[in-house]
Amino acid sequence: MAQQKKLVEEITSMNEDFAKWYTDVVKKAELIDYSSVRGCMIIRPYGYAIWENIQKDLDARFKQTGHENVYMPMFIPESLLQKEKDHVDGFAPEVAWVTHGGKEKLTERLCVRPTSETLFCDHYANIIQSYRDLPKLYNQWCSVVRWEKTTRPFLRSVEFLWQEGHTMHETKEQAEQETLQMLDVYADFCKESLAMPVLKGQKTDKEKFAGAVSTYTIEAMMHDGVALQSGTSHYFGDGFAKAFNITFTGRDNKLAFPHQTSWGVSTRLIGGIIMTHGDDSGLVLPPAVAPVQVVIIPIAQHKEGVLEKANGLFERLRAQFRVKLDDRDNSPGWKFSEHEMKGVPLRIELGPKDIENNQCVVVRRDNREKTIVSLDNLESAVSEALKAVHDGLYERALKNREDRTYTAKDFDEFVKISNEKNGFIKAMWCGETECEEKIKDVTGVKSRCIPFEEEQISDKCVCCGKPAKSMVFWGKQY
RNA sequence: CGAGGUGUGGCUCAGUUUGGUAGAGCGCUGCGUUCGGGACGCAGAAGCCGCAAGUUCAAGUCUUGUCACCUCGACCA
16 A cells, blocks of 8 residues: 555654654644743643643642642732842842732832742731641642743743642741651652652752752653753741741740741643653653543444444443543544544544454553453453553653663763763762852753762762762753 | 744745745645545635835835744753
């Protein structure tokens, strides 16, 4: 037979141009559209459905760990933003300001929240009086605005959707424990629901959040070897509490400042999913958050009984799975490609031959493996196949990270690796910001984190040769 | 924000050098034939050429400005 003619332009191959591949996928999978506001994106139904699934899953994990949802205003008066110095220094350059209400100029301008620490603190000052009021475990789902100079869909946009948890605790220990607990919640979620392996660790002083005592991070590696900071959890100590005069009467009847945390993940996770799992045919979605987990494609659907039978399968499966029957009037091949582009984890093909044999063909998106399944035990086969897709994605992502993780013992080696490869570089560090900056200036590579699981590569700093304090993962980032 | 690039039906682009009645493929609509990896035929709809000024008898094409997007740097979730 003649070669199949290409009707639709394919997306750019990952190896040819990863950045272009990314934007192609984001557009062709109908996740977003560009809007008429610079740097702001329209999240389309298919993209938003992924976010809804992420929200639903994470929100349940937050509730399980005792958190409550609230909603804070989107405006912050300038005076409030300025109460904590490091914080305002960190965010002031990238906030949007509201200066007028209608035609009236405001006496105090309002910023559109870039993050809500200050609003939560302002409120906490009012409602926290006693140790009996602690802990306060609040979270909010909202959007924030940061006037970024260069933007990319999901990875960095001027407005983005996220959740921000803000908690207050009686003791330092409790707050630190909360900080680490939420980092674990994020890491577990990434592994169990997004099939994304992440490194847990602490940010260096240079990279930590504006106003935080310590910042913890989960770092994922994208398919091209570039890092993505996928979630952060901060311990604030009592710095904000002092700045906002939040006090409580302790068990000893003395006034004390509570200890604070905040933690967040954003729609950036969707960018992470795309760049972790996607391939040259488009998106590949982890089953737990895929808007459509299974698509049924009837073959020769005009023939007697095919559509009826396909519809029967649809009715059976929808009780347990997010399933879609594609009975549009396109050719099966066209539908295959379309749903591969959109990353649907499983495809079921059902044609006259199958119906004759009481079977269907189940095809995995991650490796295109085809299995013939008896219709008698379809539900369990689908369930197993979805799990296999999840595991397959996780293993592949983990292998990619391992293959792209290098070790540098001295500076020359570090420079050589960073010039030749994208990936994580493990190297020892003395703890001085000076060395961190030198490494960045020379190689363009930044510190990702000091991992919780450190290795003793050597006893000397890779940069200055002085005694090393910790091992650091280094890498380029999105 | 610095350097480079691109803006022409929904999409990808040709046309700009040398100003002279807006093109192609795909997609879309209708009808028919097809259907196990992006099917085929016939008929049709759809663009004041990113936007704004200017030069000219005449501007997609020349000039100036402006906006958006892409790539690479500096900054960030």
